[in-house]
Amino acid sequence: MFKKYFFAFLISSMSLFAHGIFYNVVEGAISVHISSANNISISDAKVKVFAPGGNLPYAKGYTDINGNFAFMPDSAGIWHVKVSMSSDHGSHDKEFNIELSDDYKVKDFDKLPIERYLGILSILGIIFGIFGAFSFFQRKKTIR
Structure with a gap:
């Protein structure tokens, strides 16, 4: 009798986990x-990321409310990023490269000219x- 109730309880309690939220933290994303x-x-802003030597986007999407976009690289090398956004006075586009080392860490990236x-x-x-x-202090001495 006890086994029957135990198995009924076990089976019914398993369905409680079916509606939960599960997550996993993964290291290595490039933001x-x-x-x-x-x-x-x-x-x-629309973002497209191209893998080294790739012609098709590896990842694409939009920046979040804080202006962030992240992707998980699968190889080292130079990744190409295209960003575009539209405003009241036209479209704004920016392209830059991100160089990743063998451990998928950012080695270098294109910096703005400034x-x-x-x-x-x-x-x-x-x-x-x-x-x-x-010069100011020298001029002040010669004026006296």
């Missing part, structure tokens, strides 16, 4: 954040600032 020039996240030259511009600004301050 891309899309934003405007004034650092405002762009949601619903980011490439930001270090040089900063050094030039410091040099001109020092030269300007020096």
Whole structure:
């Protein structure tokens, strides 16, 4: 009698897990954040990711409300990303590459031109600032 109720309870309790939410955390996703020039996240931008040497999109979709898009790479190499979005005054497109190492970590990616030259511009600004301050104080001494 006990076995009969035990098996009935066991079978009925198994159906409780059928409606649960299960999840798994996976490492190795590459995330891309899309934003405007004034650092405002762009949601619903269309993103296509192409595997190294691939002509068909490996992953495609839209950025979330925070401007993020993620994909799981399956090989090392240079991945090509195309982003497009439309606004009131037309379509905006951007393409860039992401280089992944053998362990699928980001090795390098195309930086915006302003980011490439930001270090040089900063050094030039410091040099001109020092030269300007020096000139100001030298001029002040000669005027007296």
